[in-house]
Amino acid sequence: MIDTSTGPNALELHHLSVAYRVGRRNRAVLRDLSLTIRAGEAYGLVGESGCGKSTVALSVVRYLPRNGVITAGEISLAGHDVMKLDHEALRRMRAESVSMVYQDPGKALNPSIRIGRQLTEIFELRGISGQAAVDRAISMLNRVRISDPVRVMQRYPHQLSGGMQQRVGIAMALANDPTMLILDEPTTGLDATVEAEVLDLIAKLRQELSASILFISHNLAVVSRMCDRVGVLYAGMLVEEGPTEEVFNNPRHPYTVALLRCLPRGGQRKDQIRLDTIPGFLPSPGAQISGCPFADRCALADSRCHNELPLLHDLGGRLSRCHYHERAQDLPRTTPGHIAAAHVAAAPQPVLRIEGLNKTYAAHGHALRAVNDVSLDLMPGQTLGLVGESGSGKTTFARLLLGLVPADGGGTMELDGKTLASKLESRSAEQVKAMQIVFQNPDSALNRSHSIRHIMGRALRTLAGLRGAAQQKRLVELVRSVRLTERHLSVKPRQLSGGLKQRVAIARAFAGDPRIVVCDEPTSALDVSVQAAILNLLADLQTKERVSYIFISHDLAVVRYLSDQIAVLYLGRIMEIGPSERVFSGPHHPYTEALLSAVPKLDETEPSRVRLDGEIPSAINPPSGCVFHTRCPRKIGAICEEQEPPLFESEPGHKIRCHIPFEELARLQRKTDHINEVTA
Amino acid sequence: MTAIDVKQPELPAANANRSPVTEVLISLSRSGSFLTGLVILLFWIVCALFGEHFTPYDPLADDIINALMPPSADNWFGTDQLGRDVFSRVIVGSRDILTVAPLATLLATVAGTTLGLFTGYFRGLVDDIISRILEAFMAIPVVIVALLAIVALGTSKSTVIIVIGLSFAPIIARTVRSAVLSERELDYVAAAQLRRESALHTMFVEILPNVIPPILVETTVRLGYAIFAVATLSFMGFGIQPPSPDWGLSISSNYGMIGGGFWWTVLFDALAIASLVIGVNLVADGVQGALND
Numbered sequence: 001m002i003d004t005s006t007g008p009n010a011l012e013l014h015h016l017s018v019a020y021r022v023g024r025r026n027r028a029v030l031r032d033l034s035l036t037i038r039a040g041e042a043y044g045l046v047g048e049s050g051c052g053k054s055t056v057a058l059s060v061v062r063y064l065p066r067n068g069v070i071t072a073g074e075i076s077l078a079g080h081d082v083m084k085l086d087h088e089a090l091r092r093m094r095a096e097s098v099s100m101v102y103q104d105p106g107k108a109l110n111p112s113i114r115i116g117r118q119l120t121e122i123f124e125l126r127g128i129s130g131q132a133a134v135d136r137a138i139s140m141l142n143r144v145r146i147s148d149p150v151r152v153m154q155r156y157p158h159q160l161s162g163g164m165q166q167r168v169g170i171a172m173a174l175a176n177d178p179t180m181l182i183l184d185e186p187t188t189g190l191d192a193t194v195e196a197e198v199l200d201l202i203a204k205l206r207q208e209l210s211a212s213i214l215f216i217s218h219n220l221a222v223v224s225r226m227c228d229r230v231g232v233l234y235a236g237m238l239v240e241e242g243p244t245e246e247v248f249n250n251p252r253h254p255y256t257v258a259l260l261r262c263l264p265r266g267g268q269r270k271d272q273i274r275l276d277t278i279p280g281f282l283p284s285p286g287a288q289i290s291g292c293p294f295a296d297r298c299a300l301a302d303s304r305c306h307n308e309l310p311l312l313h314d315l316g317g318r319l320s321r322c323h324y325h326e327r328a329q330d331l332p333r334t335t336p337g338h339i340a341a342a343h344v345a346a347a348p349q350p351v352l353r354i355e356g357l358n359k360t361y362a363a364h365g366h367a368l369r370a371v372n373d374v375s376l377d378l379m380p381g382q383t384l385g386l387v388g389e390s391g392s393g394k395t396t397f398a399r400l401l402l403g404l405v406p407a408d409g410g411g412t413m414e415l416d417g418k419t420l421a422s423k424l425e426s427r428s429a430e431q432v433k434a435m436q437i438v439f440q441n442p443d444s445a446l447n448r449s450h451s452i453r454h455i456m457g458r459a460l461r462t463l464a465g466l467r468g469a470a471q472q473k474r475l476v477e478l479v480r481s482v483r484l485t486e487r488h489l490s491v492k493p494r495q496l497s498g499g500l501k502q503r504v505a506i507a508r509a510f511a512g513d514p515r516i517v518v519c520d521e522p523t524s525a526l527d528v529s530v531q532a533a534i535l536n537l538l539a540d541l542q543t544k545e546r547v548s549y550i551f552i553s554h555d556l557a558v559v560r561y562l563s564d565q566i567a568v569l570y571l572g573r574i575m576e577i578g579p580s581e582r583v584f585s586g587p588h589h590p591y592t593e594a595l596l597s598a599v600p601k602l603d604e605t606e607p608s609r610v611r612l613d614g615e616i617p618s619a620i621n622p623p624s625g626c627v628f629h630t631r632c633p634r635k636i637g638a639i640c641e642e643q644e645p646p647l648f649e650s651e652p653g654h655k656i657r658c659h660i661p662f663e664e665l666a667r668l669q670r671k672t673d674h675i676n677e678v679t680a
Numbered sequence: 681m682t683a684i685d686v687k688q689p690e691l692p693a694a695n696a697n698r699s700p701v702t703e704v705l706i707s708l709s710r711s712g713s714f715l716t717g718l719v720i721l722l723f724w725i726v727c728a729l730f731g732e733h734f735t736p737y738d739p740l741a742d743d744i745i746n747a748l749m750p751p752s753a754d755n756w757f758g759t760d761q762l763g764r765d766v767f768s769r770v771i772v773g774s775r776d777i778l779t780v781a782p783l784a785t786l787l788a789t790v791a792g793t794t795l796g797l798f799t800g801y802f803r804g805l806v807d808d809i810i811s812r813i814l815e816a817f818m819a820i821p822v823v824i825v826a827l828l829a830i831v832a833l834g835t836s837k838s839t840v841i842i843v844i845g846l847s848f849a850p851i852i853a854r855t856v857r858s859a860v861l862s863e864r865e866l867d868y869v870a871a872a873q874l875r876r877e878s879a880l881h882t883m884f885v886e887i888l889p890n891v892i893p894p895i896l897v898e899t900t901v902r903l904g905y906a907i908f909a910v911a912t913l914s915f916m917g918f919g920i921q922p923p924s925p926d927w928g929l930s931i932s933s934n935y936g937m938i939g940g941g942f943w944w945t946v947l948f949d950a951l952a953i954a955s956l957v958i959g960v961n962l963v964a965d966g967v968q969g970a971l972n973d
Contacts (some may be wrong), residue, residue, distance in 0.1 A: 424873060432876055445867040449889030464873040492699070508871070523851055 008079035010058065010180050010212030011037040012037045013186060016073035018055055018064065026071065027053050029287025030236040037180075042213040043229030044244065046220055046259075048527040050282050051235040053216045056180045060214070061098050062090055071374045090526055095125055099173035103185040105165035109157035115168055116153030122175040140171040143208075145201055152467035163194035163371035167201065173620070174209065181211045187222065191389045192554060193612045196598035199225060200611065218527065220259065221600040232256050234611040235283045235293035238638060242318025248602055249342060249669075250318040254298045254331045261333070262532040264561035265602070267584070270383075273545055274335040275561070277536065281497065292322070299332045300324055335536060349417065349550050350377035352401075357411035359393075359400055359572075366620045370396040371407075372572040378516065378565075379540065383549040385563030385580065387556060387595065391616045392553045393572035396516045401550065403427055417516070433463040433512030440521040442501035452479075452504055453489040456511065463512025481544075482507040482537060499530035506537065510545065518550045525559060535561060541653050556599055560584055562652050571619055571627045578654030587666040589656045590634040626659065634668060636660060707970040714966020720959030724952075735768035739925045748942050750837040758944035760934060769925040770948050773955065776920045777927065779907040780840050787845025788852055788906075789899045795849065795857025796891075797883040801864060811857070816848035820908055822847045823916070823922040830918045830943045844909050848902050855898045857890040889972035893971040904957050927953050 003132040016033045019026035029052045031183055035638035037043040045053050057063045060075055062082060075082040078097060085093060096159050101363040102108040110118060119137035123129070128136060133224060134153075141149035157165055166186060173181060183202070187195040203226065206213065217223050217301040222229055223244070230247050232240040232255065251257045261276035278622040280297040282503045292298070295305040304323055312319045319445070320329055360369040371393045378384050386394045399405045401413070403424030403492040415434060420426050439445035446455055460466045466474055476486055482503040493501050502522060519538065539562060542549060553559045559566065559580075566583040568591060576589040583592060590610075597610040612631045617623055623630045639659050650662035658665065707716050732739070737755075743763030752852045757766035762939035797815065799807040826843045833839045863869070864887070872882045913919040914928030924927060927949040 118732065276772070402874060424876070429876070432874065436874060439867040439871070445871055447868040447886055456879075459875060462877065494700075576934070679813065 002651045008039070009036050009039065009076075010039045010078055011035075011043075011214065012074075012076040013056070013060075014076070015225070016056075016075060017071045018052075018058065018059055019069055019071050021066070021067040021069060022286075025071065025286065027284075028071075029235060029285050030059070033233075033236065033238055035231055035238060035241065035599050037212050037214060039078075039179075039212055040210060041229065042215055042227045044215045044217065044223035044508040045233055046223050046230060046284060047233035048218060048449060048529065050285070053233055054184055055236075057100065057184050057214065057216055057616075060180075060182065061094055061100060074661075089635075096176055097178055098180045098182065099176060100182045100184065101166070101169050101173045101186045105162065106157065109165060110167050111157055113156075113159070114153065115155050115157065119153070119168075119172060120176060122172060126176065129270050136175070136466040140175050143174065143205070144168070144171045146171075147667060149223045162190050162196060163615060164192075166190065166198055167638075170198075170201065170205070174211075177209075178211050180214070181209075181559040182214045182216070184216045185218070186215075188217070188219070193389055193594060194600040194615070195222075195601070199600065202226060210578060220248065220263070220528075221602045224602050225600045232259070235287075235289065236269075236285075237293055237321065238312065238319070239294065240319065241312075242315075246318060249666070250329070252315060252318070252325040252328050253294075253322045254300050254328050257328050257331045257595060258297075259528065260602070262528045263602075264532075264535065264557045267578075267581070268561055270542070270562050271537075272540065274536045275532035276390050277334050281621040300327060300330070301332070327528040349380075351380045352378040352420075353412075353414040354401075355412045357397075357413065358408040359396055359405065363620060366622050369622065370402060370572050370619060372509070374411075374569075374572075374574055376565075376567060376574070376577060378548050378550065380515070380548055381546040382564040383542070383551050383562050385559035385566045386550060386552045386569060387554070387559055388569035389595075389616050390554070391571075391619070392569040393619075394569055395520060396572070397569070398437070398520055398550060400554060401516075402437055402518060403432075406627060420673045435516040435518070436463075436509040436512065436514045436516075437511050437520060438502070438522045439507050439520040441525055442493070442498065442505045445505050446501060446508075448493055451492055454495075455493075455504065456489070456508055456675075458513035459508045461580045463502070478511060481510070497530075498526050499533060502526065502530075502534055502639075503537065504536075506541070510547075512542065513545070514547060515549045516550065518552070520552045521554070524553065524555065530630055531558070536564060556584075556596060564606070568595070569614065571622050573627060573657065574655075574658045575628065576655065577647070578651075578656075582651065582654045587662060589658050590632050590660075591628050593669060594631075594633060613652070626657070634660060634665075641654055683790070692722075704970045709964055711969055713962045714970070717959045717964075717966060720955055721963060724774045724778060727771050728778045731772040731775070734917025735765070735771050737768045738764035739764060739768040739772050741765075741922055748937075748944075748945070753946050757948045758942075760930070760945045761937065761942075766944060766948055769928070769930060770952050771926045773927045773930065773949065773952065776837070776912050776924060777907060777914075777953075777956070780837055780919070781844075781903060781910045784841045784844035784910070785848065785899060785903045785906045787841060788848035788902055789895065791845065791849035792852025792898075793856050793895055794835070795853035797860055797872070797888065800857040800860025801879065801887065803820040803861070803864075809858075811854075814853055817847070818850045823912065826913055826918060827916075831867065835918055835921065837919065840913055842911060844881050844906055844913075846910075848906065852895070852898050852902065854890060854896055860887055861893045863887050863890050877966050897964065897968045897971060900960065900967050904960040904964060907957050907960060 013033055013035050014032055017028060019028045020028040033056070045056060055064070055068070060069060060077065060082065068084065077093065116134070116137060118131040118378050119140060123133035123136050130448070132334055137153065140150045141152060146152050146164065146167055152160070152164070154434045161167065166589050167269060187198050189197060199222065208582055215223060215226050229242065230244045231238050232247070232253065234255050240247060240251065240256050247256060248260065251260060258276065258278045260498070262273055262278065283293055284375060291306040291308055292301065292310050295301040300303065309323070310321045310323045313325055315325065320328070355369060355375045357374045358369070361368040361370055374397060376384065386397065388394055396405070398403050400407045404420065408421040413422070415431055420431060424432065453475070456478060460471050460474055464474065479486065479489060484503055485498065488496065488500065493504070496504070523534050526534065534557065538549065541547065547560065551562050552561060561579045566578065566580050567574050568583070568589060570591050575591050586593070594610045594612045612633070614631060617630055625641045625643050626632070626645050630636050632640065636659060643661045647657045649655045656662065685924070741764060743759070745763065746759050747761050747763040748756055749759045755765050757765065757770060758765055780858045795810060799810050825847050829843045830839055841921065868886060869882060872886050910919065911928035914926050915932040917932060920926040920929055922933070931946050934942070938946055
């Protein structure tokens with residue numbers, strides 16, 4: 001075992017350059033990267049997609065794809081030069097001293113082998129067999145807080161939930177008692193509540209283990225919670241490095257400053273402020289970079305930045321690759337900080353009124369209640385945010401509204417006072433064009449065979465009834481309104497970046513002057529800088545077009561930025577609904593409370609207190625009484641198990657479905673103090 | 681307040697601008713099996729189109745005195761029982777097979793694609809009924825269907841085209857159906873429904889362009905089988921009628937003589953069929969590789 005005080009550094013990268021060979025050319029992805037992870041340290045690597053984070057991880061274990069080559073530099077793991085290892089030594093290193101946890105645990109586990117077998121195999125490789133290996137596997141599962149390890153050992157990966165799979169993934173990574181643990185976006189595919197649990201687990205394990213950690217994530221808040229030091233990667237270069245707290249509180253590189261500013265936080269709202277964005281794009285892999293890689297996107301850049309690569313300036317325990325690091329904080333905002341709120345008196349009549357909406361699916365002979373007795377109103381020009389874990393019925397609800405799936409009989413929907421049929425075919429042409437959607441994944445939402453002109457032209461023709469010259473005129477207007485140019489019309493979706501594709505999808509939704517646009521996680525597939533631009537666009541379009549949004553997202557800060565009303569769904573039921581600020585500031589439903597405290601925050605001093613155990617129950621067999629009682633941290637007794645609480649209006653417009661009286665909730669939640677700030 | 685100009689989003693670099701078609705063509709041009717197959721295929725196409733201009737003899741001219749001569753300098757592949765030059769007959773023998781087989785494959789592709797789009801798009805009852813019928817159809821060997829059809833419709837090239845085309849359609853339909861089923865789950869189909877596009881528009885304008893790659897692969901593979909099927913039918917005496925020079929026909933009228941040592945009357949026609957099928961399969965292999973990259 002390495003002595004943590006005097007032993008060699010856990011990982012050292014010296015001037016590492018890695019390239020991918022594409023079409024007979026080497027395209028540089030890592031450029032002269034040097035970093036050091038000390039023994040027992042947790043080091044976070046952040047940056048947008050495409051900046052080379054995963055390539056670092058793969059280089060360390062020499063597991064680059066076949067076209068990946070290390071063109072220069074050294075990698076030293078606990079004092080051993082990884083580059084010089086022969087096949088056998090490399091195998092031993094991977095088996096004994098490094099472990100990796102991957103983003104998608106469902107793909108990292110072998111789907112056709114039971115969990116127990118996959119775990120014991122690791123011990124057998126190390127010469128422990130039979131019952132001893134089984135015992136070790138069970139103790140490993142205990143270690144990652146799996147409460148019933150013997151049963152989990154009997155299962156196949158697909159029988160476990162995502163959170164459980166990732167625990168098993170972590171258990172497997174820890175089984176060889178590694179000195180270096182690499183976590184590559186370990187919580188990215190998980191719900192916020194599950195993410196919080198997994199992060200808690202990793203934090204606890206850190207105290208028990210001696211392993212050093214390389215933690216790769218695009219999520220700044222997660223890294224800030226988990227890591228001692230952080231490195232910011234841009235275009236394969238380290239642009240800033242330092243102790244986590246210092247880097248995030250007092251960033252000294254314009255890129256870090258810009259990244260932090262793109263995040264909606266501190267209760268920022270669409271009617272007060274536009275989010276800051278990072279203009280332009282990341283240099284593509286292999287691009288020739290003569291000066292600072294960030295110069296093209298940096299408002300501070302001058303001719304020196306374009307021509308001369310800045311050194312990594314040592315600022316006393318921290319590094320910044322910027323000529324003007326002392327001015328980084330002065331980076332001008334790309335959007336006006338404050339906007340004049342164009343407050344129009346809310347129309348008294350809701351644009352959409354829903355009463356008692358239900359949807360039941362038949363699943364394996366059982367009835368699955370995906371949406372259960374949902375009633376709500378949506379005002380013109382306002383946004384209703386829908387939040388809840390996956391499986392809470394958000395997307396089904398959106399599809400019911402749009403008529404893509406028919407609702408059960410009994411409920412009513414009204415659009416502008418007129419009954420809205422549950423089947424799309426029975427709706428009037430007016431009603432069809434009045435409700436459109438922006439999907440989560442633009443790659444799936446835009447037909448990859450058609451040009452942007454075709455996609456938009458078709459929408460204008462069918463939804464707005466425009467043809468010929470009128471269509472062309474409106475097409476150009478529409479494209480400009482989402483800040484694209486006519487040049488983008490002739491290309492196919494695959495030639496555009498994710499953010500540009502999502503703009504096209506938004507423009508298409510607005511083709512028929514809709515009254516309501518459903519946004520189903522429209523930014524979750526995008527990087528934060530692009531996310532900010534899309535949120536700004538949605539906010540601007542709403543002000544201009546007086547359109548209402550139904551905004552679905554798992555990211556509470558994003559929902560908060562855009563929403564006027566929030567509905568919290570759990571197992572298809574509304575647990576809480578009310579004005580956005582009321583729901584966030586509380587008192588709130590215990591479930592909302594748990595969701596809020598699950599979100600990692602950038603300036604969190606101590607981990608939040610409220611945690612949910614386990615996963616959302618199956619909608620086929622929902623719990624009796626209050627459906628949330630199985631996980632509720634504030635359960636008061638038998639009444640929760642026996643009676644379903646009503647959705648009680650506790651303040652004007654703010655309804656909570658809980659047996660605990662409103663005043664009592666207020667008192668309880670004040671005691672566990674200020675978790676009301678999502679990202680203060 | 682300081683606010684800098686936000687740059688217009690730029691189009692990405694030129695390399696990403698290559699259209700998918702260009703990329704497939706580049707990848708094909710690098711594929712050895714595709715190029716080899718293409719050379720073989722082009723050779724037979726040239727023979728079919730212009731063969732009669734460069735054959736040493738008239739493929740139809742009898743010369744009973746020189747019947748069943750073994751290969752020699754005068755007759756490279758020997759002569760058959762009527763004294764016709766085998767080499768000349770092999771060269772022009774590709775003509776009928778190269779019209780009938782592609783047309784049959786085209787028919788199979790059009791019918792199969794349409795059926796596949798309908799079953800995959802509508803799913804449910806439509807799918808159940810059509811798919812069961814197609815499966816029943818696939819269970820009957822092509823030759824049996826062909827014999828029945830030829831008896832009913834009479835022997836002609838169009839009968840052969842229809843018979844082979846319709847027997848291959850269910851196989852193509854099955855491939856297209858599975859591709860359509862996964863396309864149908866994508867959100868652009870939901871977006872089309874939210875514009876209330878007709879089912880025909882959604883199937884043929886929205887979905888069809890995205891399922892072209894698997895259709896192309898299946899079509900080239902089927903072409904190989906179609907050539908084989910045409911040759912089989914003419915060997916059995918259905919389809920192309922004498923005295924047209926045709927490989928299958930020629931084998932069938934001469935194979936009785938192999939026992940007498942007159943191997944050349946059969947071997948070269950057989951090799952011709954084999955080379956054409958191999959050529960088409962190499963092309964299919966290359967296309968598949970290029971499209972699946």
